[in-house]
Amino acid sequence: MEFFRKIEEKWQKEWEKAKIFETDPDLKKPKCFITVAYPYPNSPQHIGHGRTYTLADVHARYMRMRGYNVLLPMAFHYTGTPVLAMAKRLADNDKGLVADFVNVYKIPRDKLKDLADPMAMACYFHQEIKSGMKEIGYSIDWRREFTTIDPQYNRFIEWQFQKLREGGYISRGSHPVGWCPKDGNPVGQHDTVGDVEPEIGEFTVIKFRQGELVFPTATLRPETVFGVTNIWLNPKSKYVRADVDGEQWIISQDSVEKLKHLNRKVKVLATFEGKKLIGEYVENPATDMRIPIFPADFVDPKNATGVVMSVPAHAPYDYVALENIRKEPSRLKQYGLATEIMDSVKPIGMIEVPGYSEIPAADAVKKMNIQEQTDPKLENATKEVYRHEYHNGKLRHNTGKYYGSSVAEAKDRVKEDLIREGKATPMYELLNRPVLCRCKTECIVKIFEDQWFINYGKPEWKALAHKNLDNMEILPEELRQEFNNVIDWLHEKACARKSGMGTRLPWDKDWIIESLSDSTIYMAYYTIVKHIKQHKIQPAKLTDEVFDYIFLGEGEVRQIAKKTDLDVKILEKMHNEFMYFYPLDSRHSGRELIPNHLTFMIFNHTAIFPQEQWPRQIVANGHVMMEGSKMSKSFGNIIPLREALAKFGADPVRLGVLSTAELLQDADFSHTIAKSMSDRLERLYRFAFELTKTSRKKVPKRLLTAMDRWMLSRLQEHVKEATKAMDKLAVRKAIHTILYEMDQDFQWYQKRASGKEGNRKATIAHVFSEVLDAQTRMLTPVAPHMCEELWEMMGGKGFVAQTTWPSPDESKVDINAEESEALIKSVIEDTQNIMKATGQKPRKICYYAASQWKWQTWSKALEKSVSAKVAQKELMKELMAKPDLRANAQKVSKFIGQIIDELNTMPEERKRRLLKIGSIDEAQVLKEAKDFLERELNAKISIYEEEETERYDPKSRAQLARPYRPAIFIE
Numbered sequence: 001m002e003f004f005r006k007i008e009e010k011w012q013k014e015w016e017k018a019k020i021f022e023t024d025p026d027l028k029k030p031k032c033f034i035t036v037a038y039p040y041p042n043s044p045q046h047i048g049h050g051r052t053y054t055l056a057d058v059h060a061r062y063m064r065m066r067g068y069n070v071l072l073p074m075a076f077h078y079t080g081t082p083v084l085a086m087a088k089r090l091a092d093n094d095k096g097l098v099a100d101f102v103n104v105y106k107i108p109r110d111k112l113k114d115l116a117d118p119m120a121m122a123c124y125f126h127q128e129i130k131s132g133m134k135e136i137g138y139s140i141d142w143r144r145e146f147t148t149i150d151p152q153y154n155r156f157i158e159w160q161f162q163k164l165r166e167g168g169y170i171s172r173g174s175h176p177v178g179w180c181p182k183d184g185n186p187v188g189q190h191d192t193v194g195d196v197e198p199e200i201g202e203f204t205v206i207k208f209r210q211g212e213l214v215f216p217t218a219t220l221r222p223e224t225v226f227g228v229t230n231i232w233l234n235p236k237s238k239y240v241r242a243d244v245d246g247e248q249w250i251i252s253q254d255s256v257e258k259l260k261h262l263n264r265k266v267k268v269l270a271t272f273e274g275k276k277l278i279g280e281y282v283e284n285p286a287t288d289m290r291i292p293i294f295p296a297d298f299v300d301p302k303n304a305t306g307v308v309m310s311v312p313a314h315a316p317y318d319y320v321a322l323e324n325i326r327k328e329p330s331r332l333k334q335y336g337l338a339t340e341i342m343d344s345v346k347p348i349g350m351i352e353v354p355g356y357s358e359i360p361a362a363d364a365v366k367k368m369n370i371q372e373q374t375d376p377k378l379e380n381a382t383k384e385v386y387r388h389e390y391h392n393g394k395l396r397h398n399t400g401k402y403y404g405s406s407v408a409e410a411k412d413r414v415k416e417d418l419i420r421e422g423k424a425t426p427m428y429e430l431l432n433r434p435v436l437c438r439c440k441t442e443c444i445v446k447i448f449e450d451q452w453f454i455n456y457g458k459p460e461w462k463a464l465a466h467k468n469l470d471n472m473e474i475l476p477e478e479l480r481q482e483f484n485n486v487i488d489w490l491h492e493k494a495c496a497r498k499s500g501m502g503t504r505l506p507w508d509k510d511w512i513i514e515s516l517s518d519s520t521i522y523m524a525y526y527t528i529v530k531h532i533k534q535h536k537i538q539p540a541k542l543t544d545e546v547f548d549y550i551f552l553g554e555g556e557v558r559q560i561a562k563k564t565d566l567d568v569k570i571l572e573k574m575h576n577e578f579m580y581f582y583p584l585d586s587r588h589s590g591r592e593l594i595p596n597h598l599t600f601m602i603f604n605h606t607a608i609f610p611q612e613q614w615p616r617q618i619v620a621n622g623h624v625m626m627e628g629s630k631m632s633k634s635f636g637n638i639i640p641l642r643e644a645l646a647k648f649g650a651d652p653v654r655l656g657v658l659s660t661a662e663l664l665q666d667a668d669f670s671h672t673i674a675k676s677m678s679d680r681l682e683r684l685y686r687f688a689f690e691l692t693k694t695s696r697k698k699v700p701k702r703l704l705t706a707m708d709r710w711m712l713s714r715l716q717e718h719v720k721e722a723t724k725a726m727d728k729l730a731v732r733k734a735i736h737t738i739l740y741e742m743d744q745d746f747q748w749y750q751k752r753a754s755g756k757e758g759n760r761k762a763t764i765a766h767v768f769s770e771v772l773d774a775q776t777r778m779l780t781p782v783a784p785h786m787c788e789e790l791w792e793m794m795g796g797k798g799f800v801a802q803t804t805w806p807s808p809d810e811s812k813v814d815i816n817a818e819e820s821e822a823l824i825k826s827v828i829e830d831t832q833n834i835m836k837a838t839g840q841k842p843r844k845i846c847y848y849a850a851s852q853w854k855w856q857t858w859s860k861a862l863e864k865s866v867s868a869k870v871a872q873k874e875l876m877k878e879l880m881a882k883p884d885l886r887a888n889a890q891k892v893s894k895f896i897g898q899i900i901d902e903l904n905t906m907p908e909e910r911k912r913r914l915l916k917i918g919s920i921d922e923a924q925v926l927k928e929a930k931d932f933l934e935r936e937l938n939a940k941i942s943i944y945e946e947e948e949t950e951r952y953d954p955k956s957r958a959q960l961a962r963p964y965r966p967a968i969f970i971e
């Protein structure tokens, strides 16, 4: 888009030259510090990334126009596995990745060799992403840019970790973590394919026995052990007999490595297929009942031990699998089993739930019409049964000492008792498996020993985090509960690993702090990095004492300066700048960072800083879809950001990603939307260009007609609406108001104004420019380049980016003019409807405005209808007090009958508004618009008062006139 690129380049250069986004403390203005999660430079950005950053920029630009001294900085996150794993894949010549880089992102093939080095990759994409951010016009203060491997930043992170340790927030010990067996590293959300957080759960492994042999069945519902009818093995999977901590276990071959990672001593003694054991019997340790081993395809040998207990009464999967066998005995015969074996296997109901039969699983399966054990609906059936049992279920007689207790209670008691009696043992497993590491290996759980953790499980710390959250604005508010939940369930998080780029743990240099732990309070670093760069301060001088002074005001500045050989003035400046910009006013990111980064930010701020410095707002947004589908490499619908900018222009892309969805919804970017946005901007441009050719001097108020006053009145309403929306960052709504609703009114005004400019030319031009001025300002945060161009064209002073957001001018609000104009619109609409219904092409149209007594009656009725239903009798009595109405008593009574329903159902707000107006002179309003009506309806127009004696009214239509609804006659 040559047209847009030229304008964009021009203004980006001008902004940079004038340094208008370089923000220093300014005590004359309120400050606003906005940040957005810094990117991992491990690939170019695509249009999906554009949304979060554009929203933060729009926020920054809006606040600037509202009079704030706004700081929006940016940095780059080199640390951690995202860069490392991507470089590794390239080094391994991963075909898919190479294809993406070459075909989607157009990276020269010979460049790829260099990028296999993590550092080279980070540097390359750092520059690539930065160029994109400039090309899209983000108002970033680039003087504050840094990377997370800068030695000065490393010092900052070391200081942070010392503080955490001193505060008792760091622990060392053994905890289960998500783990990649190939890399030998813990994995978090940022290390997995699809950014999935590995969820660790604790299964209970119940030991069913056959003599010395143990069949360890893993379950999340130990209380159902009383309802077990059989054991499931997958006949086609490999199983082993192994010595596990001195016992002989039968387990899937896949579980051997897992158990080893959970610190169990495992020695495999024999390997065989599951079918070998089908038909044998084992003993239930809770009931001593003898039960058979059956085959089931749904048993996943990779899940826990690969041995599953069957509770058909309460587990829909088990119920369906058992029914399948019952109906098709051949499923048993192939293992040499007689079908009579099934006679003794009946579901054992052991939980009583209101609304369900003795076999709840059967009810659910029947309700959802499930036939096969492969039916995906089984997942829902399982959840539903569990939900009801958990909340309303009570254990039945056949559960011994647990009889009568709730499922929630029995779950823990049964588990504890079985473990104490040596009949069960706990086992960690991923609940949302399979989770793939970025290296494509399936992640498992490891008990990580002697590892360093940040202890997010500490109750006092959780209390502080809640306190911060409670005092913070969350946009949109509906996400608050999600934050509350995350704070509650977070526990010890592994914070360091042995490889990769980043900061070493200051007290144990073998460890490198991982990327979700070195990115929690870095917003503070933005406030001082400018000075560090400007004065080339060496990392060695940035001692813990220096940071204590800058961020916490601790220590004596002269002594610290002397000790570190730093200038007192510079130290003071850094401290003052931090104190000026902190606390953080707004943090932006995608909503997928709520379970980790955003909540970690809250925790760490409360650990390091006093309450006055805790963050004040979090804004989280949804994803971007492409032409209605999820953006994904496999769909081939990823558009690199810079390619989109070159193709559509920056402003259309900005509008495109923000105009289709409010915060939480998925935005839907499409070629059509980008094209329609660029068309709109071009139209605006051409209009402004034409306008500049006419004189746009201010005209005295008395020259404004009702139509002009209408336009200016509507403008105030739009300003109010757009401001309200922007304050909540409802940018879609704001764009809708500024571009669409305003445009609609404006087009109407243009239509009304055209053809009879004459001596009104200057007045109309004045109204045009007043509207365009406000529209340009309000569009500036979203389409900054085009708006600078328009602003310049219209002779605006300075940059529009630095001018003020418009505020509604109450003196221009004119509801009388608005209702008059609405009357004209509805009269045209009604006339056209009649024309359509009758198929008539009229020569002549007559309008009859309601008579005075009708207005009097209507107004009185309206008055009485505010906050009360109008009673016809009472109203009539009051009206009859007026002599002129009394003379027309019969007509008045009939008229009331016609209007009473409408008034009684009219919205209160509308009633109050009409009441404010009193009455309007409809005949006069229509007469003023006569030329326009004739043009629009292509007929000769006559306007009469209802009871005018000279009127032309062959069909006696005039008597149908009502206030705001003139009668119409067409011929």
Ligand SMILES: [Zn+2]
Residues within 6 Å of the ligand: 180, 181, 182, 183, 437, 438, 439, 440, 441
């Ligand atoms: Zn891996």
